[in-house]
Amino acid sequence: MANKFCVSLTHGKDNTDKATVGFVVANAAVGSGKETLVFLSVEGVRLAQKGFADNIHEEGFAPLRELMENFAKAGGIIYVCSPCFKKRKLDENNLVAGASIVGGAKLVEFLSDGSPCVSY
Amino acid sequence: MVEGVVEWDAGELGCGELVLELRSRLAPMNPGELFRLVALDPGAPADIPAWCRMTGHTLVSTQHPVYLIQRKED
Numbered sequence: 170m171a172n173k174f175c176v177s178l179t180h181g182k183d184n185t186d187k188a189t190v191g192f193v194v195a196n197a198a199v200g201s202g203k204e205t206l207v208f209l210s211v212e213g214v215r216l217a218q219k220g221f222a223d224n225i226h227e228e229g230f231a232p233l234r235e236l237m238e239n240f241a242k243a244g245g246i247i248y249v250c251s252p253c254f255k256k257r258k259l260d261e262n263n264l265v266a267g268a269s270i271v272g273g274a275k276l277v278e279f280l281s282d283g284s285p286c287v288s289y
Numbered sequence: 290m291v292e293g294v295v296e297w298d299a300g301e302l303g304c305g306e307l308v309l310e311l312r313s314r315l316a317p318m319n320p321g322e323l324f325r326l327v328a329l330d331p332g333a334p335a336d337i338p339a340w341c342r343m344t345g346h347t348l349v350s351t352q353h354p355v356y357l358i359q360r361k362e363d
Contacts, residue, residue: 170343196305197336200312201343231306239309 173284174198175206175276180289181215182225188216189227191289192236199245206279207240208286209268210250217249217268218259241267248275294357296325303330308340315346318360323349326356 176198178191191207199205215221216237225233241247247268254261254270261270280286297314299307307328315324328337334353341348347359 193305196309198305200305200307200309201340202312203343236306239306243309243312 171283171285172202172204173206173279173282174203175208175280175284175286177208177210177286177288178213178216179211181212181221183212185225185233186227187289188213188222188225189230189233189236192233192240193230194287194289195245196236196240196243199240199243205240205245206276206284207245207247208250208276209247210253214249214253214257214259217247217254217264217270219263219265222265237265237267241265248279294323294325296327298327299329300327301329303328303332304336307333308336311340312344315358315360320360320362322360324358324360326358327354328356329354 176191176195178188180187195205195207209217222233222237245267247265248271249268251270251272295318299310302310307330311326318324326337337351337356338348341358345361347361349357349359
């Protein structure tokens with residue numbers, strides 16, 4: 170059984186349901202003892218900006234900000250797609266806890282150990 | 290409240306929120322200690338046994354919504 174788990178998340182406010190469920194599943198993975206990565210790309214990179222997720226709260230789920238904070242506190246890591254981030258002219262000095270801007274090689278390295286990956 | 294057994298009523302909490310909280314509650318316990326969980330979420334009957342298999346904790350008994358878990362060795 171692989172000890173790593175990746176959640177690829179491509180949505181932010183364009184699909185708050187997917188953004189929320191992505192982090193719920195990521196929390197299930199980190200809560201199950203997996204080294205867990207959330208890879209934010211496309212519109213998902215906006216979630217890496219402090220304050221962006223503050224008003225996202227899907228019915229039946231905890232607020233997204235809380236889900237993200239709990240994920241980081243539990244040791245979860247967040248990779249933010251560099252070209253997606255730059256394209257949107259976001260602020261690299263205003264990242265949420267656990268987030269770092271990376272290129273594709275970091276994602277490939279993480280997955281190369283046989284990590285499963287689910288996408289939202 | 291049963292003496293020597295840590296108890297937690299998770300209510301409707303489920304999926305990632307449930308197991309992440311479970312993880313943090315079992316971590317400070319001593320190996321072998323018992324944890325009585327009440328989880329109403331309809332996914333719990335499948336999730337809790339899977340979570341125990343992955344983490345190494347022992348699922349002593351299960352009668353939804355009550356789960357008795359023995360904390361693993363360090």
